[in-house]
Amino acid sequence: xxxxxxxxxxxxxKLMILMAFCILSDCFDPLDPNGxxxxxxxxxxxxxxxxxxxxxxxxxxxQYRHVEKPGWQIGWGWAKGEIILKMSGAYATDSGDCxxxxxxxxxxxxxxxxxxxLWPGAASDDGGRTVEGCCRxxxxxxxxxxxxxxxxxxxxxxxxxPANTSYPPANLxxxxxxxxxxxxxxxxxxxxxxxxxxGRRKIRAxxxxxxxxxxxxxxxxxxxxxxxxxxxxxxxxxxxxxxCSCGCRDSASDGVSCSSQSSSxxxxxxxxxxxKLQCTDHMCPVRIHWHVKNNYMRFWRVKLTISNYxxxxxxxxxxxxxxxxxxxxxxxxxxxxxxxLPTVGIEDEVALFWGLPYYNSELTEAAAAAAGGGFGSVTTxxxxxxxxxxxxxxxxxxxxxxxxxGGEECQMPLPDAFPMLPNGGFRIRSxxxxxxxxxxxxxxxVAIWLELRx
Numbered sequence: 005x006x007x008x009x010x011x012x013x014x015x016x017x018k019l020m021i022l023m024a025f026c027i028l029s030d031c032f033d034p035l036d037p038n039g040x041x042x043x044x045x046x047x048x049x050x051x052x053x054x055x056x057x058x059x060x061x062x063x064x065x066x067q068y069r070h071v072e073k074p075g076w077q078i079g080w081g082w083a084k085g086e087i088i089l090k091m092s093g094a095y096a097t098d099s100g101d102c103x104x105x106x107x108x109x110x111x112x113x114x115x116x117x118x119x120x121x122l123w124p125g126a127a128s129d130d131g132g133r134t135v136e137g138c139c140r141x142x143x144x145x146x147x148x149x150x151x152x153x154x155x156x157x158x159x160x161x162x163x164x165x166p167a168n169t170s171y172p173p174a175n176l177x178x179x180x181x182x183x184x185x186x187x188x189x190x191x192x193x194x195x196x197x198x199x200x201x202x203g204r205r206k207i208r209a210x211x212x213x214x215x216x217x218x219x220x221x222x223x224x225x226x227x228x229x230x231x232x233x234x235x236x237x238x239x240x241x242x243x244x245x246x247x248c249s250c251g252c253r254d255s256a257s258d259g260v261s262c263s264s265q266s267s268s269x270x271x272x273x274x275x276x277x278x279x280k281l282q283c284t285d286h287m288c289p290v291r292i293h294w295h296v297k298n299n300y301m302r303f304w305r306v307k308l309t310i311s312n313y314x315x316x317x318x319x320x321x322x323x324x325x326x327x328x329x330x331x332x333x334x335x336x337x338x339x340x341x342x343x344x345l346p347t348v349g350i351e352d353e354v355a356l357f358w359g360l361p362y363y364n365s366e367l368t369e370a371a372a373a374a375a376g377g378g379f380g381s382v383t384t385x386x387x388x389x390x391x392x393x394x395x396x397x398x399x400x401x402x403x404x405x406x407x408x409x410g411g412e413e414c415q416m417p418l419p420d421a422f423p424m425l426p427n428g429g430f431r432i433r434s435x436x437x438x439x440x441x442x443x444x445x446x447x448x449x450v451a452i453w454l455e456l457r458x
Contacts, residue, residue, distance in 0.1 A: 035325065035408070036052040037348050039066035039147075041178060041185065043078065046196045047211040048159075054208075055089070055163040056170045060119075061137065062178075063155040067148040067345055068325050068356050069219060069411030075142015076156065076180040078175035079118040080190075087164045088112040093138030094119045094158030108163065116175075121156050133161050142181065146323060146411075148345060149358050151315050170230060172209055178217045184224030187217040206265050216238070227251055230414035231288045232407050236296040239423035247285035249415035253283055262287060282313040289314040290367075290409050292324065296402045302390055304330065308340075308357070309383040310409070312367045318380075319367040325408035329401055330388040331355045339364065339384035351407060390433060 042063050049057040062078065077097070088111045100114030121142035133253060137157035145153035163215060164169070172190040179185065193214040198207045231245035253260055262283040281289060291311045298305040308326075310318060324340075331344055331353035340357040349356050359365030359382060368380035403422055407414040 007258075010277070018133060034212075035327070035345065035347055035350065035354055035406075036067045036069070039069065040218050041065065041180065043176060043178065043187065043215045043217065044193075044196065045173070045190065045213040046209040050168045050170075050210065051161075052167060054167045054169070055086075055161065055165045057159065057161045058170075059135070059157060059159045061142070061157045063114075063157060064144045065147050065154075066219070066411065068146050068151070068323050068408065069320055070146040070154075071142065071144040071180040071319060072142060072410070073141065074181050075121050075140075076144065076178065077118055077120045077142070078179075078406070079116060079177045081116045081175045083171035083174055084113065085164055086162050086171075088117060089161040089163040091119075091161075092159045093120055093135035094156075094160075105164070109295065110163065111160075119158065121158070143181075143321070145321065148343065148356055149321075149323060149341075158295075172213045176217070178213045182224060182226075184219050184221065184226070186220065186307075187215045190215045219411070226412070228288065228415050229412045230290040230407070230409040231286045232414050233291060233293045233417050234295075234403050234417060234423060235293070235300060236402065238296075238421040238425055241423045243417045243421050243423055245284075245288065245291055246415055246417055249286040250288035253285070253287055275279060275385045280315040282315060284313060286415075288415070289317070290319070290414075292407050292409065292414060294404055294407075297385070304388040304390065306386045306388060306402075307383065308337075308386055309381055310367060311381040312369060314369055316369060318369050319410065321365055321409060322367045322382075323356060325354060325356050325406075325411075326404045327352050327354045327406040328404045329353070330391075333389035333391050335389065336387045337384050338386075339382070339458050342386075361441060 005311045044061045044063070044067060046059045046061070047056050048059055051057065060078075062076060087102070087105055087108075089108060091111050096112035096114070097120055098114055099110075099112050100117070102110050102113040105113060122139040123141045124139050126139060133156050137155050140153070140156065142156065143153075144156055145151075165171075172192070174190070176187040176190055177185075178187055190213045193212045195212045196209045198209070199205070200207055228250045231249035233242040233245050235241075262281050279306045281287060284291075289312065291313065293307075293309045293311070294305040295309070296304060297307050308324075310322070310324060325345070327350070329352045335355065337343070337357060339360065341360060342355055342357050345354045345356050359367075364382040367382055404416075407416065
């Protein structure tokens with residue numbers, strides 16, 4: 005009985021320690037738990053001579069991860085030796101060997117075809133008939149920025165099948181534009197309903213099949229692409245990006261430019277090393293600098309700057325995600341578009357920033373590199389309304405917790421390197437959040453003491 009009591013007490017104490025550490029570290033869930041790219045196959049017609057006509061829709065449900073240039077490519081394997089007779093709004097990158105179907109003049113006879121989006125103004129097989137959502141060069145906006153530009157679509161006529169027959173494609177593969185996406189099996193779903201006659205008539209697809217694709221930075225095997233530096237008006241200290249955040253400088257470098265690993269891939273990349281970087285201690289293509297400029301009676305003013313150290317690549321339609329306690333109140337960005345994102349299980353608010361069209365929506369490549377090593381940048385001032393119980397200068401509350409650029413998490417400095425207030429420059433505020441943290445520290449200390457007593 006005594007042994008059982010000791011075991012129960014030990015388990016309870018370990019659970020308390022785990023809970024304390026969990027809450028103190030905030031145990032963040034992903035910022036976009038429901039994000040995915042869904043590929044839908046809608047069978048629209050079964051011709052009398054066999055095969056079927058289908059519309060393929062690629063829809064980006066990621067709130068802040070967009071598909072940039074050179075755009076998506078998608079591939080799969082046919083189940084029963086199908087061929088593609090015609091395509092509208094996209095093209096197969098390789099026609100394959102079609103000698104057995106020469107009289108049909110098919111578009112593609114490969115058993116593992118790879119499709120890519122058409123560019124604006126390109127003609128399809130059927131004389132240039134357009135498909136809604138096509139012909140954007142494979143670029144798709146993030147869902148939270150512009151849902152109307154967050155999808156691509158194309159149509160195809162599939163042959164070499166009996167009449168009234170269709171099979172789900174197998175081994176769906178998505179590059180958007182590089183590696184990192186894993187797609188589930190193509191499975192039957194509730195039939196899609198299309199509207200006609202101005203929404204007066206509903207037309208239901210004969211069959212609808214879907215696959216859900218999710219992104220993983222680990223699977224993409226990509227080096228970090230960004231880092232964060234910090235500064236404040238109340239401290240002379242500037243906290244630079246952590247050294248070697250995205251890789252270390254090449255000792256053989258000429259001091260003007262440095263190379264990093266290529267971002268091209270065997271399928272979906274453009275086959276060119278587009279990561280010629282300016283030499284820095286952090287060796288990141290992009291740096292985000294957060295500077296607390298002013299402390300007003302009711303507001304804070306922050307200057308946010310995004311700098312491009314890539315000498316070969318522009319970042320079109322860039323976006324930035326910042327997790328910060330100050331976004332729980334009113335916030336105004338002067339030179340960027342901005343909105344808050346719905347999240348699950350995250351105590352702080354999360355804001356999404358992106359550029360203004362025809363003004364700063366493109367983060368240009370490093371400027372004047374040959375002459376002196378400059379860099380392209382975009383910047384904005386942000387006004388944050390104060391909440392004295394939650395957002396103070398002490399303990400780094402004026403600084404962001406997490407930052408993402410283009411959907412990739414940026415390397416943050418360690419908390420002990422954050423700019424600090426001068427000694428005696430602040431007093432401890434007994435806010436609800438601070439009281440909760442002190443309580444968890446107390447629980448942790450008591451749990452450790454009881455564990456030692458056992």
